[in-house]
Amino acid sequence: MDTIVTITAVSTARDSAEKAIDNAFSEIRKLEQLSNFFSPDSEISKINRNAGISEVKVSPDIIALLEKALYVSEKTAGAFDVTIGPVERLYDFHRRIKPQEDEIRKNLPLVNYKNLIIDRNRSTVFLQKKGMLIDPGGITKGYAADRAADVLREQGIKSGIVAVAGEIRTFGLKPDGKPWKIGIKNPRAKDQEDDIMATIELSDMAISTSGDYERFFIADGKRYHHLLDPRTGHSAGGCKCVSIIAKKGVFTDSFATGIFVLGPEKGMKVLEKLGFDGIIIDSQDEIHMTPKIRGKIEFKKTAEQYHFS
Amino acid sequence: MSLRKLLSSTTSADRILFLLLLLLSFSGILFVREVLPGGRTVQIEVNGRPAYVLPLDKDRALTVEGPLGKTLIEIKDRRVRVTESPCHNKLCIQQGWVRSGTIICLPNRVVITVGDHDKSTTVDATTG
Amino acid sequence: MQPRDKYRIALLAAYALGLHGFESLLPTPIPWLRLGLANLITLITLLLYGLRPALMVTLIRVILASLFAGTFLGPSFILSLGGGLTSTLAMGFALFAAERLFSPVGLSIIGALFHNIAQLFLAYFLFIQRIEAILLITPVILLLGTLTGAVNGVIASLLINNLKKTAQKIQNGN
Numbered sequence: 001m002d003t004i005v006t007i008t009a010v011s012t013a014r015d016s017a018e019k020a021i022d023n024a025f026s027e028i029r030k031l032e033q034l035s036n037f038f039s040p041d042s043e044i045s046k047i048n049r050n051a052g053i054s055e056v057k058v059s060p061d062i063i064a065l066l067e068k069a070l071y072v073s074e075k076t077a078g079a080f081d082v083t084i085g086p087v088e089r090l091y092d093f094h095r096r097i098k099p100q101e102d103e104i105r106k107n108l109p110l111v112n113y114k115n116l117i118i119d120r121n122r123s124t125v126f127l128q129k130k131g132m133l134i135d136p137g138g139i140t141k142g143y144a145a146d147r148a149a150d151v152l153r154e155q156g157i158k159s160g161i162v163a164v165a166g167e168i169r170t171f172g173l174k175p176d177g178k179p180w181k182i183g184i185k186n187p188r189a190k191d192q193e194d195d196i197m198a199t200i201e202l203s204d205m206a207i208s209t210s211g212d213y214e215r216f217f218i219a220d221g222k223r224y225h226h227l228l229d230p231r232t233g234h235s236a237g238g239c240k241c242v243s244i245i246a247k248k249g250v251f252t253d254s255f256a257t258g259i260f261v262l263g264p265e266k267g268m269k270v271l272e273k274l275g276f277d278g279i280i281i282d283s284q285d286e287i288h289m290t291p292k293i294r295g296k297i298e299f300k301k302t303a304e305q306y307h308f309s
Numbered sequence: 310m311s312l313r314k315l316l317s318s319t320t321s322a323d324r325i326l327f328l329l330l331l332l333l334s335f336s337g338i339l340f341v342r343e344v345l346p347g348g349r350t351v352q353i354e355v356n357g358r359p360a361y362v363l364p365l366d367k368d369r370a371l372t373v374e375g376p377l378g379k380t381l382i383e384i385k386d387r388r389v390r391v392t393e394s395p396c397h398n399k400l401c402i403q404q405g406w407v408r409s410g411t412i413i414c415l416p417n418r419v420v421i422t423v424g425d426h427d428k429s430t431t432v433d434a435t436t437g
Numbered sequence: 438m439q440p441r442d443k444y445r446i447a448l449l450a451a452y453a454l455g456l457h458g459f460e461s462l463l464p465t466p467i468p469w470l471r472l473g474l475a476n477l478i479t480l481i482t483l484l485l486y487g488l489r490p491a492l493m494v495t496l497i498r499v500i501l502a503s504l505f506a507g508t509f510l511g512p513s514f515i516l517s518l519g520g521g522l523t524s525t526l527a528m529g530f531a532l533f534a535a536e537r538l539f540s541p542v543g544l545s546i547i548g549a550l551f552h553n554i555a556q557l558f559l560a561y562f563l564f565i566q567r568i569e570a571i572l573l574i575t576p577v578i579l580l581l582g583t584l585t586g587a588v589n590g591v592i593a594s595l596l597i598n599n600l601k602k603t604a605q606k607i608q609n610g611n
Contacts, residue, residue: 163436180434183434184436185436
């Protein structure tokens with residue numbers, strides 16, 4: 001996955017904690033093997049190979065993952081869509097490659113979550129059109145964080161944090177009784193000093209962030225980044241970063257991506273409808289926050305460049 | 310020219326300047342050592358991202374996992390060192406106990422900095 | 438400027454370059470701890486011929502040294518140039534504004550002081566923007582600078598004395 005996973009568990013018994021942590025890591029590895037878009041042996045790849053051909057029987061985790069992905073797609077009216085594979089593939093942020101308009105036009109019809117059919121009873125997934133590709137990258141990390149946290153709790157750990165890259169799931173309180181303190185990255189940090197722009201205290205909540213600074217390149221004065229709008233095939237404008245707080249990582253991860261694509265106004269509306277909390281910094285450096293977390297986020301001096309309306 | 314003659318060729322201004330600067334630099338060194346005792350926090354970065362910011366005054370041992378494998382880091386008596394590393398040249402281990410400054414393991418992408426990272430931004434995890 | 442003056446400056450610059458090269462060949466445990474023997478030539482030039490020749494000798498030496506090292510216009514060049522010019526000016530000022538207040542030893546200490554101050558400033562503004570790192574090393578640099586400045590000053594005194602004696606001998610029709 002090329003991601004850093006950090007698991008912190010609070011326990012009075014070192015051995016059982018280590019065992020729990022090892023199990024949690026195993027769970028994450030297992031999920032990675034099932035869902036890795038780039039690995040030909042993963043279940044996702046199997047589904048992709050059989051697009052337009054046949055349904056594929058998959059494990060319960062993949063069913064659960066994709067069902068939740070479809071739910072998020074519906075709630076964001078398609079701004080989040082795991083079937084974005086065919087268009088995503090046209091970009092290479094490392095080598096600064098972006099597609100031509102006609103390439104996007106050719107592949108865009110293949111992007112439609114409504115053509116992803118899940119049969120719960122038979123535990124199968126079918127992609128209706130040939131050439132469709134699922135890339136679950138925008139939701140697996142959050143899902144994995146949830147599952148790892150579940151494993152920890154099943155093994156008796158009362159509090160901890162699972163961080164799969166920037167997707168974070170917390171539960172319980174720190175040994176000193178305080179909630180976990182999470183740093184939110186500054187989307188335009190110039191150096192290590194301004195890396196974190198705000199901190200928020202969480203307990204039993206998950207937080208994820210989608211930002212236009214994670215994988216990108218700038219060409220002709222325009223920023224091309226990895227958060228593509230499944231409806232247009234282009235990098236979504238409107239926001240610099242979006243952080244979502246909710247009970248489960250699978251939702252914070254995917255909604256962060258979806259709401260980023262929706263933009264600040266529509267995004268905030270969706271957040272409020274869902275009852276989640278979040279903070280958006282839009283392309284004009286304006287900060288939008290849901291009412292409940294206004295008191296809970298502590299902005300650092302590094303956030304000087306962003307303003308409130 | 311004998312030493313005595315040499316010394317007498319120096320003017321009183323010379324001698325005052327010399328002693329003054331010596332005094333200034335020594336007190337500067339002592340001051341720095343007291344006020345900035347190498348820092349209060351240890352920041353461990355893996356693959357360019359902060360993995361931990363830990364207080365220097367709490368003894369602990371931990372492992373971080375880099376591309377090559379596990380690096381074992383130990384904090385004890387307000388110093389930090391790398392105990393085990395999967396890298397080839399083990400330069401990071403050779404650095405021994407560090408009270409201030411940095412230990413870098415380039416192959417395993419681990420950077421340990423002793424500094425005064427703002428306590429209030431000592432976060433448990435970072436999202437973004 | 439007389440051809441004789443130009444000749445002198447060239448020769449002195451050559452000596453300075455030679456000393457610099459020689460010094461950089463010497464192995465030292467601490468990389469940036471150098472006596473700065475080339476500054477010796479600058480000081481002697483200053484004492485014997487004045488500020489302008491001294492500045493020229495410094496300038497020529499720094500430029501040629503960095504050209505030969507392949508670091509022309511690079512960071513070390515900037516630091517050497519800034520340090521060299523500042524220290525030469527400071528020594529010149531001390532010599533001519535306060536005649537006879539300082540012996541070569543004192544002048545050399547002043548030179549070293551300003552050389553280091555200039556380099557710390559330049560390093561901060563151009564290269565390392567972390568003020569804590571700069572402040573942390575300042576006292577040590579100050580100490581080393583004072584000591585090496587004193588040593589250089591002593592050597593300069595000895596050399597000048599020797600030169601004077603030799604000049605005397607020549608005058609006396611030895």
